[in-house]
Amino acid sequence: MQKRMSSQFRVLLIDLLFDLMGSAVYAVGVHMFTAPNHIAPGGVTGIATLVNYLSGAPIGTVSLLINIPLVGLSYYFLGRSTTVKTLKSVLVMSVVLDIMVFFLPPYTENPLLAALFGGVGIGAGLALIFMRGATTGGTDIVARLLQLKFPYLPIGRAMLFVDVVVLAASSLVYRQLESALYGLIAIFACSRVLDSLLYGLDVGKMVLVISEKSEEISKLIISDLDRGATLLAGRGAYSGQDRFVVLSAVRKNQFYRLKQLVHEADPKAFVIVAEAGEIMGEGFKPIHDNTK
Incomplete structure:
Protein backbone atom coordinates (compact mmCIF):
# COMPACT_ATOMS: atom_id res chain seq x y z
CA MET A 1 0.00 0.00 0.00
CA TYR A 199 2.48 12.47 -32.72
CA GLY A 200 3.80 12.86 -36.24
CA LEU A 201 1.84 14.60 -38.94
CA ASP A 202 -0.89 12.10 -39.74
CA VAL A 203 -4.45 11.86 -38.56
CA GLY A 204 -4.03 8.48 -36.90
CA LYS A 205 -1.90 5.45 -36.18
CA MET A 206 -2.58 1.77 -36.65
CA VAL A 207 -0.74 -0.30 -34.07
CA LEU A 208 0.00 -4.03 -33.87
CA VAL A 209 1.29 -5.29 -30.52
CA ILE A 210 2.77 -8.77 -30.16
CA SER A 211 3.07 -9.67 -26.50
CA GLU A 212 2.50 -12.41 -23.95
CA LYS A 213 0.26 -9.88 -22.17
CA SER A 214 -1.93 -9.05 -25.15
CA GLU A 215 -5.21 -9.29 -23.25
CA GLU A 216 -3.94 -6.98 -20.49
CA ILE A 217 -2.74 -4.45 -23.07
CA SER A 218 -6.06 -4.53 -24.94
CA LYS A 219 -7.93 -3.84 -21.68
CA LEU A 220 -5.64 -0.88 -20.95
CA ILE A 221 -6.28 0.57 -24.41
CA ILE A 222 -10.04 0.27 -23.90
CA SER A 223 -10.12 1.65 -20.35
CA ASP A 224 -7.40 4.32 -20.51
CA LEU A 225 -7.68 5.57 -24.10
CA ASP A 226 -11.36 4.77 -24.67
CA ARG A 227 -10.41 3.12 -27.96
CA GLY A 228 -11.28 -0.27 -29.35
CA ALA A 229 -8.85 -3.15 -29.67
CA THR A 230 -9.03 -6.43 -31.54
CA LEU A 231 -7.23 -9.63 -30.57
CA LEU A 232 -5.99 -11.48 -33.63
CA ALA A 233 -4.97 -15.12 -33.30
CA GLY A 234 -1.34 -15.63 -34.31
CA ARG A 235 1.50 -18.13 -34.12
CA GLY A 236 5.19 -17.39 -33.98
CA ALA A 237 6.88 -18.85 -37.07
CA TYR A 238 10.12 -19.46 -35.19
CA SER A 239 8.82 -20.39 -31.73
CA GLY A 240 5.66 -22.11 -32.86
CA GLN A 241 3.84 -20.58 -29.88
CA ASP A 242 0.23 -19.44 -30.17
CA ARG A 243 -0.50 -15.93 -28.94
CA PHE A 244 -2.79 -13.00 -29.58
CA VAL A 245 -1.83 -9.90 -31.54
CA VAL A 246 -3.46 -6.63 -30.47
CA LEU A 247 -4.74 -4.46 -33.30
CA SER A 248 -5.84 -0.91 -32.50
CA ALA A 249 -6.32 2.41 -34.28
CA VAL A 250 -5.83 5.62 -32.29
CA ARG A 251 -5.82 9.33 -32.94
CA LYS A 252 -2.44 10.96 -33.21
CA ASN A 253 -2.84 12.72 -29.85
CA GLN A 254 -3.32 9.33 -28.16
CA PHE A 255 -0.35 7.56 -29.70
CA TYR A 256 2.23 8.74 -27.14
CA ARG A 257 0.07 7.48 -24.28
CA LEU A 258 -0.50 4.15 -26.04
CA LYS A 259 3.26 3.58 -26.19
CA GLN A 260 3.46 4.26 -22.47
CA LEU A 261 0.68 1.77 -21.72
CA VAL A 262 2.34 -0.98 -23.77
CA HIS A 263 5.72 -0.40 -22.13
CA GLU A 264 4.19 -0.41 -18.65
CA ALA A 265 2.39 -3.70 -19.31
CA ASP A 266 5.22 -5.46 -21.16
CA PRO A 267 8.59 -3.76 -21.82
CA LYS A 268 9.50 -6.68 -24.09
CA ALA A 269 6.48 -6.26 -26.37
CA PHE A 270 7.04 -6.10 -30.13
CA VAL A 271 5.19 -3.10 -31.59
CA ILE A 272 4.51 -2.32 -35.25
CA VAL A 273 3.20 1.16 -36.06
CA ALA A 274 1.70 2.21 -39.38
CA GLU A 275 0.56 5.67 -40.39
CA ALA A 276 -3.18 5.80 -41.02
CA GLY A 277 -4.01 8.63 -43.37
CA GLU A 278 -7.72 8.00 -42.88
CA ILE A 279 -9.65 6.05 -40.24
CA MET A 280 -13.36 5.37 -40.60
CA GLY A 281 -15.82 3.80 -38.20
CA GLU A 282 -17.07 4.26 -34.66
CA GLY A 283 -15.23 7.04 -32.85
CA PHE A 284 -13.68 8.33 -36.08
CA LYS A 285 -15.13 9.37 -39.44
CA PRO A 286 -18.39 7.80 -40.62
CA ILE A 287 -17.94 5.23 -43.38
CA HIS A 288 -20.42 6.87 -45.74
CA ASP A 289 -19.23 9.37 -48.35
CA ASN A 290 -19.56 12.91 -46.94
CA THR A 291 -19.19 14.46 -50.37
CA LYS A 292 -22.64 13.32 -51.45
Missing part, protein backbone atom coordinates in the same frame (compact mmCIF):
# COMPACT_ATOMS: atom_id res chain seq x y z
CA GLN A 2 2.79 2.37 0.98
CA LYS A 3 4.72 1.49 -2.16
CA ARG A 4 1.65 2.25 -4.27
CA MET A 5 1.17 5.64 -2.58
CA SER A 6 4.84 6.43 -3.12
CA SER A 7 4.50 5.57 -6.81
CA GLN A 8 1.40 7.76 -7.16
CA PHE A 9 3.18 10.64 -5.43
CA ARG A 10 6.14 10.27 -7.79
CA VAL A 11 3.81 10.36 -10.81
CA LEU A 12 2.13 13.49 -9.44
CA LEU A 13 5.49 15.23 -9.00
CA ILE A 14 6.52 14.37 -12.56
CA ASP A 15 3.16 15.61 -13.85
CA LEU A 16 3.62 18.91 -12.00
CA LEU A 17 7.17 19.26 -13.32
CA PHE A 18 5.97 18.85 -16.90
CA ASP A 19 3.12 21.28 -16.23
CA LEU A 20 5.55 23.88 -14.92
CA MET A 21 8.02 23.46 -17.78
CA GLY A 22 5.28 23.45 -20.40
CA SER A 23 3.56 26.49 -18.87
CA ALA A 24 6.86 28.40 -18.73
CA VAL A 25 7.59 27.74 -22.41
CA TYR A 26 3.97 28.57 -23.25
CA ALA A 27 4.28 31.86 -21.35
CA VAL A 28 7.37 32.78 -23.37
CA GLY A 29 5.37 32.36 -26.57
CA VAL A 30 2.50 34.49 -25.27
CA HIS A 31 4.19 37.28 -23.30
CA MET A 32 7.32 37.74 -25.40
CA PHE A 33 5.84 37.32 -28.85
CA THR A 34 2.09 37.12 -29.46
CA ALA A 35 0.48 39.48 -26.90
CA PRO A 36 2.93 42.43 -27.36
CA ASN A 37 2.36 42.28 -31.13
CA HIS A 38 -1.46 42.26 -30.95
CA ILE A 39 -1.70 38.61 -31.98
CA ALA A 40 -4.44 36.43 -30.50
CA PRO A 41 -3.31 32.79 -30.93
CA GLY A 42 -6.80 31.27 -30.90
CA GLY A 43 -8.54 29.35 -28.13
CA VAL A 44 -9.00 30.53 -24.57
CA THR A 45 -5.57 32.19 -24.49
CA GLY A 46 -6.55 34.19 -27.57
CA ILE A 47 -9.75 35.35 -25.88
CA ALA A 48 -7.80 36.21 -22.72
CA THR A 49 -5.28 38.18 -24.82
CA LEU A 50 -8.10 40.29 -26.29
CA VAL A 51 -9.61 40.89 -22.83
CA ASN A 52 -6.16 41.86 -21.57
CA TYR A 53 -5.81 44.41 -24.38
CA LEU A 54 -9.24 45.93 -23.68
CA SER A 55 -9.18 45.93 -19.88
CA GLY A 56 -5.66 45.20 -18.70
CA ALA A 57 -6.82 42.06 -16.85
CA PRO A 58 -4.05 39.43 -16.49
CA ILE A 59 -4.10 36.81 -19.24
CA GLY A 60 -3.67 33.89 -16.83
CA THR A 61 -6.50 35.02 -14.56
CA VAL A 62 -8.88 35.57 -17.46
CA SER A 63 -7.99 32.14 -18.86
CA LEU A 64 -8.76 30.57 -15.48
CA LEU A 65 -12.13 32.34 -15.22
CA ILE A 66 -13.09 31.12 -18.71
CA ASN A 67 -11.96 27.58 -17.93
CA ILE A 68 -13.80 27.19 -14.59
CA PRO A 69 -17.26 26.58 -16.13
CA LEU A 70 -15.72 24.39 -18.83
CA VAL A 71 -13.98 22.26 -16.20
CA GLY A 72 -17.32 21.93 -14.41
CA LEU A 73 -18.95 20.66 -17.59
CA SER A 74 -16.01 18.31 -18.11
CA TYR A 75 -16.49 16.82 -14.64
CA TYR A 76 -20.18 16.26 -15.28
CA PHE A 77 -19.93 14.84 -18.80
CA LEU A 78 -16.38 13.48 -19.19
CA GLY A 79 -15.69 12.07 -15.75
CA ARG A 80 -13.50 12.71 -12.73
CA SER A 81 -10.17 11.30 -13.95
CA THR A 82 -9.94 13.48 -17.05
CA THR A 83 -11.17 16.57 -15.19
CA VAL A 84 -8.71 16.35 -12.29
CA LYS A 85 -5.71 16.28 -14.59
CA THR A 86 -7.14 19.14 -16.64
CA LEU A 87 -7.87 21.27 -13.56
CA LYS A 88 -4.33 20.75 -12.27
CA SER A 89 -2.81 21.87 -15.56
CA VAL A 90 -5.21 24.81 -15.91
CA LEU A 91 -4.29 26.12 -12.44
CA VAL A 92 -0.55 25.76 -13.04
CA MET A 93 -0.80 27.38 -16.47
CA SER A 94 -2.80 30.35 -15.16
CA VAL A 95 -0.40 31.03 -12.28
CA VAL A 96 2.73 30.72 -14.42
CA LEU A 97 1.28 32.98 -17.12
CA ASP A 98 0.61 35.76 -14.61
CA ILE A 99 4.01 35.41 -12.92
CA MET A 100 6.17 35.12 -16.04
CA VAL A 101 4.82 38.37 -17.50
CA PHE A 102 7.05 40.28 -15.06
CA PHE A 103 10.23 38.55 -16.23
CA LEU A 104 9.85 38.36 -20.02
CA PRO A 105 10.88 41.30 -22.20
CA PRO A 106 8.45 41.84 -25.12
CA TYR A 107 9.71 41.44 -28.67
CA THR A 108 8.09 43.91 -31.09
CA GLU A 109 10.63 44.31 -33.88
CA ASN A 110 9.05 42.02 -36.48
CA PRO A 111 5.41 40.82 -36.21
CA LEU A 112 6.02 37.91 -38.60
CA LEU A 113 8.88 36.55 -36.50
CA ALA A 114 6.76 37.14 -33.40
CA ALA A 115 3.92 35.08 -34.87
CA LEU A 116 6.27 32.25 -35.82
CA PHE A 117 8.20 32.07 -32.56
CA GLY A 118 5.07 32.68 -30.53
CA GLY A 119 3.45 29.71 -32.21
CA VAL A 120 6.56 27.58 -31.66
CA GLY A 121 6.63 28.45 -27.95
CA ILE A 122 2.93 27.78 -27.46
CA GLY A 123 3.12 24.49 -29.37
CA ALA A 124 6.20 23.28 -27.48
CA GLY A 125 4.63 24.19 -24.15
CA LEU A 126 1.43 22.33 -24.96
CA ALA A 127 3.44 19.29 -26.08
CA LEU A 128 5.16 19.06 -22.70
CA ILE A 129 1.80 19.16 -20.92
CA PHE A 130 0.14 16.70 -23.30
CA MET A 131 2.99 14.22 -22.81
CA ARG A 132 1.65 13.50 -19.33
CA GLY A 133 -1.89 12.89 -20.55
CA ALA A 134 -3.22 16.27 -19.37
CA THR A 135 -4.79 19.15 -21.28
CA THR A 136 -5.04 22.90 -20.73
CA GLY A 137 -8.83 22.92 -20.91
CA GLY A 138 -10.42 25.53 -23.14
CA THR A 139 -11.21 24.48 -26.68
CA ASP A 140 -10.08 20.92 -25.97
CA ILE A 141 -12.95 20.52 -23.49
CA VAL A 142 -15.37 22.21 -25.88
CA ALA A 143 -14.32 19.84 -28.67
CA ARG A 144 -14.73 16.77 -26.45
CA LEU A 145 -18.18 17.92 -25.33
CA LEU A 146 -19.20 18.47 -28.94
CA GLN A 147 -18.07 14.94 -29.70
CA LEU A 148 -20.59 13.63 -27.16
CA LYS A 149 -23.34 15.16 -29.29
CA PHE A 150 -21.64 14.56 -32.63
CA PRO A 151 -19.45 11.41 -32.20
CA TYR A 152 -17.91 11.60 -35.67
CA LEU A 153 -16.94 15.27 -35.48
CA PRO A 154 -13.13 15.49 -35.61
CA ILE A 155 -11.68 17.28 -32.58
CA GLY A 156 -9.39 19.30 -34.83
CA ARG A 157 -12.33 20.65 -36.81
CA ALA A 158 -14.20 21.68 -33.68
CA MET A 159 -11.12 23.46 -32.30
CA LEU A 160 -10.52 25.14 -35.65
CA PHE A 161 -14.01 26.64 -35.55
CA VAL A 162 -13.27 28.28 -32.18
CA ASP A 163 -9.92 29.57 -33.44
CA VAL A 164 -11.54 31.14 -36.51
CA VAL A 165 -14.01 33.00 -34.30
CA VAL A 166 -11.17 34.30 -32.09
CA LEU A 167 -9.14 35.39 -35.13
CA ALA A 168 -12.13 37.27 -36.55
CA ALA A 169 -12.65 38.96 -33.17
CA SER A 170 -8.98 39.95 -33.01
CA SER A 171 -9.19 41.86 -36.29
CA LEU A 172 -12.12 43.83 -34.85
CA VAL A 173 -10.57 44.47 -31.43
CA TYR A 174 -7.18 45.51 -32.80
CA ARG A 175 -8.81 47.19 -35.81
CA GLN A 176 -6.41 45.67 -38.30
CA LEU A 177 -6.71 42.64 -40.55
CA GLU A 178 -3.03 41.85 -40.07
CA SER A 179 -3.68 40.74 -36.49
CA ALA A 180 -5.91 37.91 -37.71
CA LEU A 181 -3.40 36.94 -40.42
CA TYR A 182 -0.49 36.85 -37.98
CA GLY A 183 -2.70 34.91 -35.58
CA LEU A 184 -3.30 32.34 -38.30
CA ILE A 185 0.46 31.98 -38.77
CA ALA A 186 0.93 31.50 -35.01
CA ILE A 187 -1.77 28.79 -34.91
CA PHE A 188 -0.20 27.00 -37.87
CA ALA A 189 3.27 27.10 -36.29
CA CYS A 190 1.81 25.88 -32.99
CA SER A 191 0.05 22.91 -34.57
CA ARG A 192 3.09 21.88 -36.59
CA VAL A 193 5.40 21.98 -33.56
CA LEU A 194 2.87 20.16 -31.40
CA ASP A 195 2.38 17.43 -34.01
CA SER A 196 6.10 17.06 -34.63
CA LEU A 197 7.00 16.74 -30.95
CA LEU A 198 4.26 14.30 -30.03
Whole structure:
Protein backbone atom coordinates (compact mmCIF):
# COMPACT_ATOMS: atom_id res chain seq x y z
CA MET A 1 0.00 0.00 0.00
CA GLN A 2 2.79 2.37 0.98
CA LYS A 3 4.72 1.49 -2.16
CA ARG A 4 1.65 2.25 -4.27
CA MET A 5 1.17 5.64 -2.58
CA SER A 6 4.84 6.43 -3.12
CA SER A 7 4.50 5.57 -6.81
CA GLN A 8 1.40 7.76 -7.16
CA PHE A 9 3.18 10.64 -5.43
CA ARG A 10 6.14 10.27 -7.79
CA VAL A 11 3.81 10.36 -10.81
CA LEU A 12 2.13 13.49 -9.44
CA LEU A 13 5.49 15.23 -9.00
CA ILE A 14 6.52 14.37 -12.56
CA ASP A 15 3.16 15.61 -13.85
CA LEU A 16 3.62 18.91 -12.00
CA LEU A 17 7.17 19.26 -13.32
CA PHE A 18 5.97 18.85 -16.90
CA ASP A 19 3.12 21.28 -16.23
CA LEU A 20 5.55 23.88 -14.92
CA MET A 21 8.02 23.46 -17.78
CA GLY A 22 5.28 23.45 -20.40
CA SER A 23 3.56 26.49 -18.87
CA ALA A 24 6.86 28.40 -18.73
CA VAL A 25 7.59 27.74 -22.41
CA TYR A 26 3.97 28.57 -23.25
CA ALA A 27 4.28 31.86 -21.35
CA VAL A 28 7.37 32.78 -23.37
CA GLY A 29 5.37 32.36 -26.57
CA VAL A 30 2.50 34.49 -25.27
CA HIS A 31 4.19 37.28 -23.30
CA MET A 32 7.32 37.74 -25.40
CA PHE A 33 5.84 37.32 -28.85
CA THR A 34 2.09 37.12 -29.46
CA ALA A 35 0.48 39.48 -26.90
CA PRO A 36 2.93 42.43 -27.36
CA ASN A 37 2.36 42.28 -31.13
CA HIS A 38 -1.46 42.26 -30.95
CA ILE A 39 -1.70 38.61 -31.98
CA ALA A 40 -4.44 36.43 -30.50
CA PRO A 41 -3.31 32.79 -30.93
CA GLY A 42 -6.80 31.27 -30.90
CA GLY A 43 -8.54 29.35 -28.13
CA VAL A 44 -9.00 30.53 -24.57
CA THR A 45 -5.57 32.19 -24.49
CA GLY A 46 -6.55 34.19 -27.57
CA ILE A 47 -9.75 35.35 -25.88
CA ALA A 48 -7.80 36.21 -22.72
CA THR A 49 -5.28 38.18 -24.82
CA LEU A 50 -8.10 40.29 -26.29
CA VAL A 51 -9.61 40.89 -22.83
CA ASN A 52 -6.16 41.86 -21.57
CA TYR A 53 -5.81 44.41 -24.38
CA LEU A 54 -9.24 45.93 -23.68
CA SER A 55 -9.18 45.93 -19.88
CA GLY A 56 -5.66 45.20 -18.70
CA ALA A 57 -6.82 42.06 -16.85
CA PRO A 58 -4.05 39.43 -16.49
CA ILE A 59 -4.10 36.81 -19.24
CA GLY A 60 -3.67 33.89 -16.83
CA THR A 61 -6.50 35.02 -14.56
CA VAL A 62 -8.88 35.57 -17.46
CA SER A 63 -7.99 32.14 -18.86
CA LEU A 64 -8.76 30.57 -15.48
CA LEU A 65 -12.13 32.34 -15.22
CA ILE A 66 -13.09 31.12 -18.71
CA ASN A 67 -11.96 27.58 -17.93
CA ILE A 68 -13.80 27.19 -14.59
CA PRO A 69 -17.26 26.58 -16.13
CA LEU A 70 -15.72 24.39 -18.83
CA VAL A 71 -13.98 22.26 -16.20
CA GLY A 72 -17.32 21.93 -14.41
CA LEU A 73 -18.95 20.66 -17.59
CA SER A 74 -16.01 18.31 -18.11
CA TYR A 75 -16.49 16.82 -14.64
CA TYR A 76 -20.18 16.26 -15.28
CA PHE A 77 -19.93 14.84 -18.80
CA LEU A 78 -16.38 13.48 -19.19
CA GLY A 79 -15.69 12.07 -15.75
CA ARG A 80 -13.50 12.71 -12.73
CA SER A 81 -10.17 11.30 -13.95
CA THR A 82 -9.94 13.48 -17.05
CA THR A 83 -11.17 16.57 -15.19
CA VAL A 84 -8.71 16.35 -12.29
CA LYS A 85 -5.71 16.28 -14.59
CA THR A 86 -7.14 19.14 -16.64
CA LEU A 87 -7.87 21.27 -13.56
CA LYS A 88 -4.33 20.75 -12.27
CA SER A 89 -2.81 21.87 -15.56
CA VAL A 90 -5.21 24.81 -15.91
CA LEU A 91 -4.29 26.12 -12.44
CA VAL A 92 -0.55 25.76 -13.04
CA MET A 93 -0.80 27.38 -16.47
CA SER A 94 -2.80 30.35 -15.16
CA VAL A 95 -0.40 31.03 -12.28
CA VAL A 96 2.73 30.72 -14.42
CA LEU A 97 1.28 32.98 -17.12
CA ASP A 98 0.61 35.76 -14.61
CA ILE A 99 4.01 35.41 -12.92
CA MET A 100 6.17 35.12 -16.04
CA VAL A 101 4.82 38.37 -17.50
CA PHE A 102 7.05 40.28 -15.06
CA PHE A 103 10.23 38.55 -16.23
CA LEU A 104 9.85 38.36 -20.02
CA PRO A 105 10.88 41.30 -22.20
CA PRO A 106 8.45 41.84 -25.12
CA TYR A 107 9.71 41.44 -28.67
CA THR A 108 8.09 43.91 -31.09
CA GLU A 109 10.63 44.31 -33.88
CA ASN A 110 9.05 42.02 -36.48
CA PRO A 111 5.41 40.82 -36.21
CA LEU A 112 6.02 37.91 -38.60
CA LEU A 113 8.88 36.55 -36.50
CA ALA A 114 6.76 37.14 -33.40
CA ALA A 115 3.92 35.08 -34.87
CA LEU A 116 6.27 32.25 -35.82
CA PHE A 117 8.20 32.07 -32.56
CA GLY A 118 5.07 32.68 -30.53
CA GLY A 119 3.45 29.71 -32.21
CA VAL A 120 6.56 27.58 -31.66
CA GLY A 121 6.63 28.45 -27.95
CA ILE A 122 2.93 27.78 -27.46
CA GLY A 123 3.12 24.49 -29.37
CA ALA A 124 6.20 23.28 -27.48
CA GLY A 125 4.63 24.19 -24.15
CA LEU A 126 1.43 22.33 -24.96
CA ALA A 127 3.44 19.29 -26.08
CA LEU A 128 5.16 19.06 -22.70
CA ILE A 129 1.80 19.16 -20.92
CA PHE A 130 0.14 16.70 -23.30
CA MET A 131 2.99 14.22 -22.81
CA ARG A 132 1.65 13.50 -19.33
CA GLY A 133 -1.89 12.89 -20.55
CA ALA A 134 -3.22 16.27 -19.37
CA THR A 135 -4.79 19.15 -21.28
CA THR A 136 -5.04 22.90 -20.73
CA GLY A 137 -8.83 22.92 -20.91
CA GLY A 138 -10.42 25.53 -23.14
CA THR A 139 -11.21 24.48 -26.68
CA ASP A 140 -10.08 20.92 -25.97
CA ILE A 141 -12.95 20.52 -23.49
CA VAL A 142 -15.37 22.21 -25.88
CA ALA A 143 -14.32 19.84 -28.67
CA ARG A 144 -14.73 16.77 -26.45
CA LEU A 145 -18.18 17.92 -25.33
CA LEU A 146 -19.20 18.47 -28.94
CA GLN A 147 -18.07 14.94 -29.70
CA LEU A 148 -20.59 13.63 -27.16
CA LYS A 149 -23.34 15.16 -29.29
CA PHE A 150 -21.64 14.56 -32.63
CA PRO A 151 -19.45 11.41 -32.20
CA TYR A 152 -17.91 11.60 -35.67
CA LEU A 153 -16.94 15.27 -35.48
CA PRO A 154 -13.13 15.49 -35.61
CA ILE A 155 -11.68 17.28 -32.58
CA GLY A 156 -9.39 19.30 -34.83
CA ARG A 157 -12.33 20.65 -36.81
CA ALA A 158 -14.20 21.68 -33.68
CA MET A 159 -11.12 23.46 -32.30
CA LEU A 160 -10.52 25.14 -35.65
CA PHE A 161 -14.01 26.64 -35.55
CA VAL A 162 -13.27 28.28 -32.18
CA ASP A 163 -9.92 29.57 -33.44
CA VAL A 164 -11.54 31.14 -36.51
CA VAL A 165 -14.01 33.00 -34.30
CA VAL A 166 -11.17 34.30 -32.09
CA LEU A 167 -9.14 35.39 -35.13
CA ALA A 168 -12.13 37.27 -36.55
CA ALA A 169 -12.65 38.96 -33.17
CA SER A 170 -8.98 39.95 -33.01
CA SER A 171 -9.19 41.86 -36.29
CA LEU A 172 -12.12 43.83 -34.85
CA VAL A 173 -10.57 44.47 -31.43
CA TYR A 174 -7.18 45.51 -32.80
CA ARG A 175 -8.81 47.19 -35.81
CA GLN A 176 -6.41 45.67 -38.30
CA LEU A 177 -6.71 42.64 -40.55
CA GLU A 178 -3.03 41.85 -40.07
CA SER A 179 -3.68 40.74 -36.49
CA ALA A 180 -5.91 37.91 -37.71
CA LEU A 181 -3.40 36.94 -40.42
CA TYR A 182 -0.49 36.85 -37.98
CA GLY A 183 -2.70 34.91 -35.58
CA LEU A 184 -3.30 32.34 -38.30
CA ILE A 185 0.46 31.98 -38.77
CA ALA A 186 0.93 31.50 -35.01
CA ILE A 187 -1.77 28.79 -34.91
CA PHE A 188 -0.20 27.00 -37.87
CA ALA A 189 3.27 27.10 -36.29
CA CYS A 190 1.81 25.88 -32.99
CA SER A 191 0.05 22.91 -34.57
CA ARG A 192 3.09 21.88 -36.59
CA VAL A 193 5.40 21.98 -33.56
CA LEU A 194 2.87 20.16 -31.40
CA ASP A 195 2.38 17.43 -34.01
CA SER A 196 6.10 17.06 -34.63
CA LEU A 197 7.00 16.74 -30.95
CA LEU A 198 4.26 14.30 -30.03
CA TYR A 199 2.48 12.47 -32.72
CA GLY A 200 3.80 12.86 -36.24
CA LEU A 201 1.84 14.60 -38.94
CA ASP A 202 -0.89 12.10 -39.74
CA VAL A 203 -4.45 11.86 -38.56
CA GLY A 204 -4.03 8.48 -36.90
CA LYS A 205 -1.90 5.45 -36.18
CA MET A 206 -2.58 1.77 -36.65
CA VAL A 207 -0.74 -0.30 -34.07
CA LEU A 208 0.00 -4.03 -33.87
CA VAL A 209 1.29 -5.29 -30.52
CA ILE A 210 2.77 -8.77 -30.16
CA SER A 211 3.07 -9.67 -26.50
CA GLU A 212 2.50 -12.41 -23.95
CA LYS A 213 0.26 -9.88 -22.17
CA SER A 214 -1.93 -9.05 -25.15
CA GLU A 215 -5.21 -9.29 -23.25
CA GLU A 216 -3.94 -6.98 -20.49
CA ILE A 217 -2.74 -4.45 -23.07
CA SER A 218 -6.06 -4.53 -24.94
CA LYS A 219 -7.93 -3.84 -21.68
CA LEU A 220 -5.64 -0.88 -20.95
CA ILE A 221 -6.28 0.57 -24.41
CA ILE A 222 -10.04 0.27 -23.90
CA SER A 223 -10.12 1.65 -20.35
CA ASP A 224 -7.40 4.32 -20.51
CA LEU A 225 -7.68 5.57 -24.10
CA ASP A 226 -11.36 4.77 -24.67
CA ARG A 227 -10.41 3.12 -27.96
CA GLY A 228 -11.28 -0.27 -29.35
CA ALA A 229 -8.85 -3.15 -29.67
CA THR A 230 -9.03 -6.43 -31.54
CA LEU A 231 -7.23 -9.63 -30.57
CA LEU A 232 -5.99 -11.48 -33.63
CA ALA A 233 -4.97 -15.12 -33.30
CA GLY A 234 -1.34 -15.63 -34.31
CA ARG A 235 1.50 -18.13 -34.12
CA GLY A 236 5.19 -17.39 -33.98
CA ALA A 237 6.88 -18.85 -37.07
CA TYR A 238 10.12 -19.46 -35.19
CA SER A 239 8.82 -20.39 -31.73
CA GLY A 240 5.66 -22.11 -32.86
CA GLN A 241 3.84 -20.58 -29.88
CA ASP A 242 0.23 -19.44 -30.17
CA ARG A 243 -0.50 -15.93 -28.94
CA PHE A 244 -2.79 -13.00 -29.58
CA VAL A 245 -1.83 -9.90 -31.54
CA VAL A 246 -3.46 -6.63 -30.47
CA LEU A 247 -4.74 -4.46 -33.30
CA SER A 248 -5.84 -0.91 -32.50
CA ALA A 249 -6.32 2.41 -34.28
CA VAL A 250 -5.83 5.62 -32.29
CA ARG A 251 -5.82 9.33 -32.94
CA LYS A 252 -2.44 10.96 -33.21
CA ASN A 253 -2.84 12.72 -29.85
CA GLN A 254 -3.32 9.33 -28.16
CA PHE A 255 -0.35 7.56 -29.70
CA TYR A 256 2.23 8.74 -27.14
CA ARG A 257 0.07 7.48 -24.28
CA LEU A 258 -0.50 4.15 -26.04
CA LYS A 259 3.26 3.58 -26.19
CA GLN A 260 3.46 4.26 -22.47
CA LEU A 261 0.68 1.77 -21.72
CA VAL A 262 2.34 -0.98 -23.77
CA HIS A 263 5.72 -0.40 -22.13
CA GLU A 264 4.19 -0.41 -18.65
CA ALA A 265 2.39 -3.70 -19.31
CA ASP A 266 5.22 -5.46 -21.16
CA PRO A 267 8.59 -3.76 -21.82
CA LYS A 268 9.50 -6.68 -24.09
CA ALA A 269 6.48 -6.26 -26.37
CA PHE A 270 7.04 -6.10 -30.13
CA VAL A 271 5.19 -3.10 -31.59
CA ILE A 272 4.51 -2.32 -35.25
CA VAL A 273 3.20 1.16 -36.06
CA ALA A 274 1.70 2.21 -39.38
CA GLU A 275 0.56 5.67 -40.39
CA ALA A 276 -3.18 5.80 -41.02
CA GLY A 277 -4.01 8.63 -43.37
CA GLU A 278 -7.72 8.00 -42.88
CA ILE A 279 -9.65 6.05 -40.24
CA MET A 280 -13.36 5.37 -40.60
CA GLY A 281 -15.82 3.80 -38.20
CA GLU A 282 -17.07 4.26 -34.66
CA GLY A 283 -15.23 7.04 -32.85
CA PHE A 284 -13.68 8.33 -36.08
CA LYS A 285 -15.13 9.37 -39.44
CA PRO A 286 -18.39 7.80 -40.62
CA ILE A 287 -17.94 5.23 -43.38
CA HIS A 288 -20.42 6.87 -45.74
CA ASP A 289 -19.23 9.37 -48.35
CA ASN A 290 -19.56 12.91 -46.94
CA THR A 291 -19.19 14.46 -50.37
CA LYS A 292 -22.64 13.32 -51.45
